[in-house]
Amino acid sequence: MPELHTVWAAHEVVNERGGYGQRLGVYSTEELARIAAKGHGFWSGDGKVKKLQSLLINEDGAAYHYILEGDGQGVLLSDEQAVEDLKAAALGKLDEDERRILGG
Numbered sequence: 283m284p285e286l287h288t289v290w291a292a293h294e295v296v297n298e299r300g301g302y303g304q305r306l307g308v309y310s311t312e313e314l315a316r317i318a319a320k321g322h323g324f325w326s327g328d329g330k331v332k333k334l335q336s337l338l339i340n341e342d343g344a345a346y347h348y349i350l351e352g353d354g355q356g357v358l359l360s361d362e363q364a365v366e367d368l369k370a371a372a373l374g375k376l377d378e379d380e381r382r383i384l385g386g
Contacts, residue, residue: 284338286335287337288333288336289308290310290332290333291305291307292308292318293331295324296324307363308336308347335350336348
């Protein structure tokens, strides 16, 4: 049975007036969407985050969120990728010895 959920979409900004560009991903929390949107705005600002409603549909062992506005396509949440990108950015700030100690 489909369930109604709130999800957050991160978009790039393509002009000075804040026009929406490509969707960067759909996330379960606003915080993860803001992390994904960081640096994707016009003039190196941050992209936009938009709250959306979705229907959660389980199909073939995968959970798809069917967005209830716009293109209405089914999407997988991008949470895992956002966390991996955040970890990679954090490890990139360390020197080689620090990364080796942490196992990265």
